[in-house]
Amino acid sequence: MVVGRVMAAQWSALLSSTMLACSRRIFSTSTSTHRELPPLAEFVSSFTTHHVEEPVTTIPTELHTDISNTIPIAPASESGHRRLKRAELPLPVLFDSPHAALSRKQLPKRTGTVAFKRGMMSVFDENGARIPVTILHIDRAEVTYVKTVEKHGYFAVQVGAGARHPKNISRPMLGHFSKAGVAPKKLVQEFRIRDESGLLPVAHEITAEHFKEGQFVDIWARSKGKGFSGVMKRHGFSGLPASHGVSVSHRSAGSTGQSQDPGRVLKGKKMAGRMGGDYVTVQNSKVVKIYPEYGLVLVKGPVPGPKYAAVAIQDALKKPDMQ
């Protein structure tokens, strides 16, 4: 019995110290005038199980954890103003939650598209200055799938571009394209967007007119592969002198470390190896001209990857939103 009393005291102390972290249900189900402590099993289960009352469809924008200064007051009743009960207060959004993380993430508003790099040329502006441009061909880009926060945890639009013979496509992918109502595509790319306002209907065609002349875009693609490259090409090392007794190591790295201490080559030491073939993003490229009749977008400057390779284009993250 003594043990039971001690446990009860400990239990009430625990309750008072963890008020803010408690689930709403414990206090709101009680209808009596004084607070009745629920059974211990229910109390313990409230910490171990995650209660989800309704799915969150809108991303909360306020992330304050300390609500002592912002306690809302109920509208005036016949008895006068009253302070809202703790059970009626809105719960603060946890900083370490997927919904809070999603609201913090910097994402463009609109989807992007896949295009194929078709070489470079130059155009002249009204002042006669030459602008080098890369020709990007948006070839039959259509939305093949849509991802939402309810089902997938984030918002994204999956775009497929190009065309491929059905005999060269696996049966699962054929089913995927068939469900979307599009022809089998050469490749498919997902574009993350900020919220549901950027979602497009499945089978919606994305043309060159998705982009406006003068807007900025981010372009990413796999860079040209350089194979197994030496240290001078890969990391810009200066090598060794061409003469003055240097034997057989004109393009080598030279020393790779110190002496007895640390007595080993440190991790991450720049050495020869495979170079290229990795994703490179070029930010804030300007769209110079659009030819909707051909599905061509001319973008200023170079773009990673070889000719005919696929690139992904989306509105620039570091520039104002495009509508």
Added chain:
Amino acid sequence: MSRLLLRQPARGISVTENCLSALRSATVATLKDSRQVPNAGYQLNRKLTKTPIKIHHPAPCLLPKGSEPKQLLEQKLISELDPTGWRRQLFQRSSPLALRAGDVVKVLFNSETNQTFVGTIMAIRRRGVDTSVRLRSEVGQLGVEMSVKVYSTSVKAFEFVSRALKKARRAKLYYLRPDEKKRK
């Protein structure tokens, strides 16, 4: 049935496994659907019943087949930048008025001061819309070279001054540059 499969199927029609198996059974009547393996005690069911997948036909590509977008765009751009065609007359190889290496030419620019440059053509670099010409002039002791983009809107006109006395035996006249070693 067989005639349908040989022709290109119409938009939206699916080629199903059921069609194929029906054809198989129609043409090869001796094959049985379930094959009995001797002394194995089981049978293999050869009936394939996969659900058909509707395959949509792709829309036609906006670029004409076999065309290069760069060629298409350059033709468009050049006709826009050179509507009367005088630049093409001066710099296309086949034209009767074509300029050659060794000719002396005067360039007029679209600047406020109406800047001009007179010089000998050292080289003509033909690259479609990027075509440029390199001119060399000796202003007293100082040699000046200038590379001019032919289709640029800043170029107002090219005036033909004189042709070379003797036809240059090469296309690029970089030998006109003085010998650096001799000067010292």
